[in-house]
Amino acid sequence: MTPIARRGALGRLALVALLAPTGCMAGVPAGPVPAAATDADGPIPSGYGTLRQDDITIELVDGPVRVRITPLESSLIRLTAPDTEQRLRALRERAAPDGAVWFLVSVQTEAPGGADFDPMAVEAASVGIPQRPAEIRGLTPQWGSGRLEQRVPQQALYRFPGDIDPWRSLEVRVGEMRSRSWTDRLPQLDAERARVRARAGGGYWSSPNFLILR
Template sequence: MMKRLGMWRWSAWMPLSAMLLACAGGSPVPVGAQIPPSLPAISGDTLDPNWIPAGFGTLRQDDIALKTSPSAGLQVRAIPLEERFIRLLSPDSYRALRELVAGNERKLQAIRERNRLPNYSIWYVSFFALEQGETRFSPQEFIITNTGRDFRPLDMVPLTPGFGEYRLRQREVQSALLVFDGQLDINQPVTAQMESVQSITDWSQVLQRVERERALVRSRAGAVKR
């Protein structure tokens, strides 16, 4: 029974993905298609073993998400917007997340200028309420533990109206881009906690999934070139 309940709870995120695609605009891009030139170019070292071409991934957003449930009524999902990860997503999800960052680039640049760190780790974080009535949340309490450190958000860019009220009605979603110190390395073990409750995601399984998909993406891209 509990297993079924857990499956039902996380399935509630599906409308959020659709909402993100609608905000980004455009129709789904078929696997193997080129990402539209309207997206800002991102340079990469093609000798980097983690670097892959865009447009060949098949993963879902949930496949690379870090999830936690600090209470029975609140669920949190965080997706790292690292290019080498999001290129493994299906083309429509990849495009939506890229456009999400591009559309908020001016606000993100202001955060970079305020903090003056060499680099940053940006996460797309959503808070979802299950219970009736009002559920409160504090994004500053969403802490990521990695490389022996606890990383707290340096700043955030709200994405949904009313995010700054830090409260949810039943089945409401509030989302933001949370910005962390770039020393956070998502290629290493990662856990999250909120209100002292640890994440329910096994990040080692996420990394295994990512490695498998990287190999498949290279294979698909190679087949197209031939």
């Protein structure tokens, strides 16, 4: 084989290696990218968010009990970093394969000897009067016992009746405590949503057989 022919063959092999399905590039989610969740402004791609779970979580303190509430709304989850998105999406799909909006509720106490906690004390609403949960699915063995042990977190999935839309507003109550802090987060969430679309639109796209660099 002549030197020129050899260089041509090596170039073709390099191109095949670049397009091989086993290849992976930094910044691209490994494997098939799930279909994009949508909101009022169109699809939100998966795998491009940077937010932490804390950034989409409301925290309240009711006496000795700390309660953390995370909306498991699909387009909201896609704003979080890939590992967090994967974990929260798994919880959402476990609770809501039909697309209903659920919430992850985590409770804990630092009080010596523990503290009482009524699972029905958690209420939520987007517009109007906060409502009690329509369905609760415990994730930890002691959930629903009415008692928390010191520094032992308990978790459950909550579904509330009515039309709750975290992109509009979200108010939560636990006992006598009330939080409307979610409204202050909406500008940050809107900004991250725009950045996610920009990253996806100017970066990589996935096909069933290979990755294409735009």
